[in-house]
Amino acid sequence: MSSNLNTPSKAFLSCHSINRSIGKQHILKNVSFTLEEGQVYCIVGPSGSGKSSLLKIVAGIDAPDSGTVELRDNVITKGPKMTPPEQRQMNMVFQDYALWPHMKVKDIIGYGLNKMSKDVRAYRVQEMLELLQISQYAERYPRELSGGQAQRVSIARAIATNPDVLLFDEPLSNLDIQLRAEMRSEFSKLFKRLNKTVLYVTHDPLEACAFADKIIVMKDGEIEQIDSPQALFSAPNSPWIASLAGFDCKLPLENVHIDHQAKLASAYFLGQYISAKPSCDANGTSKHLWLRSSGLSFASLSEKVENTLSGRVVKSNFEGSHWRIDIDVGSEVNIPIQHQQYLETGSKVNVHMPFEHCLLINE
Structure with missing residues (x-):
């Protein structure tokens, strides 16, 4: 069932009545939610719940059958009609990092900064290297990085262009347990420093609790509950969410x-x-x-x-x-x-x- 619980007072990014089907399978069913500027929202749910499909629609990678996506009160998706991803002021951090193997770290981070002067671009790249604590890897290629280092490069590239919204599609799922725990802490600090609107997909509710202002719980293509981590864990509104908590x-x-x-x-x-x-x-x-x-x-x-x-x-x-x-x-x-x-x-x-x-x- 769709949920309007705890809807923020000021809409920044919102989805209204999103529906998506593949053949006879309903992937998303009348999904609606609103995000407030500068807040971190985590979409949590099991495999097949529709969380990654929803993220792709927000990003403009996929189109819904019906429904709208709005950013700053501007409609960027209306059914199959979409503003292209590169015009949405959103950047995504992928599960598999998606780093170009033939480019050095500094060039990967600066890839979207071509409109800047050479000096300004170099300054921005160095700023991102220091922010993600990867300055020592600037001259390396992706094949020379560990999983955690590659993930930091992917994040640096995503935030270098100063987008309105950052999207994360299970970015820690390929890391080992200890590194995942370390990166949760790093994400918490990073999101506070950036003060960006973040939509983050994960199957792990404990990961979401580490930095989310609100958790959006999905099951079978629908939103089951939207709440703060504390409220969700103390007052789940269904047996399934209770088991998750x-x-x-x-x-x-x-x-x-x-x-x-x-x-x-x-x-x-x-x-x-x-x-x-x-x-x-x-x-x-x-x-x-x-x-x-x-x-x-x-x-x-x-x-x-x-x-x-x-x-x-x-x-x-x-x-x-x-x-x-x-x-x-x-x-x-x-x-x-x-x-x-x-x-x-x-x-x-x-x-x-x-x-x-x-x-x-x-x-």
Whole structure:
């Protein structure tokens, strides 16, 4: 479903009722959103959700069947009629870097600056080299660069011409885990310095959280939710988004009661009272409580703590930085907990479920 949640007050870049089909397959279905100037928006979704297709339409690489794209109140796409990509004041950073193999780094960065004088162009190139911390690679060819270095060159080329909008199509997906983490931090700093409007596509919600002002969640060609990272992770509005936000376990409930004014839901699991946050549209017909396992912990067996269930350890798996402990709490429900120590199978434990990691959602 399309979402108009949290629409910025001042439109800078906007899409209205975008539809795109290939044959009988609907790639995008009535997609609408608005971006505010100077903000970073991340489109998140699984493969096939339509996120890259939407980015290509914004860039002018592909045309929608219907709908419009506007930049600074100017229509740049209306159905199949499009302003060419080179006239859109947008630059894209691609997943595969797309660096010309026969050109040196300094020439790749300066490629779009031919209208400048030689001195001004050289100054701008040097400015980009320093900004992306790649001055030492200016005389190298792409084949002489690591993946991270090549990505920095690609970004430097994209921002050298000072575009109105920067577009990123999963730029970190080809990097190793450690380098991806480093580049997330670099992107966060870079976007703050540039103060540019950014539309960034990724399949990784944690990557989006590192620097996004707003996250646009897509599924099956539609926008499911638009929100800040904090709001999205604390108040997902569907079971699917809840799973994306780390709510990876659910309990069957009885006697559900919701007080929306107090933002409190109460219910019972095997006779045990449990309180939780209700999603904005949850009602008394909701039958499951969603838990974020990374926020759960163990409580003392001798103390009574709210939102605590008793159970026994059924399995402990080592996952590198922690143990994943599966707890049988009854009714054929296993709750996973991340824990720093191994626990023997059969050990009796109390599982504490903090209120902020318990969510009631309509299903």
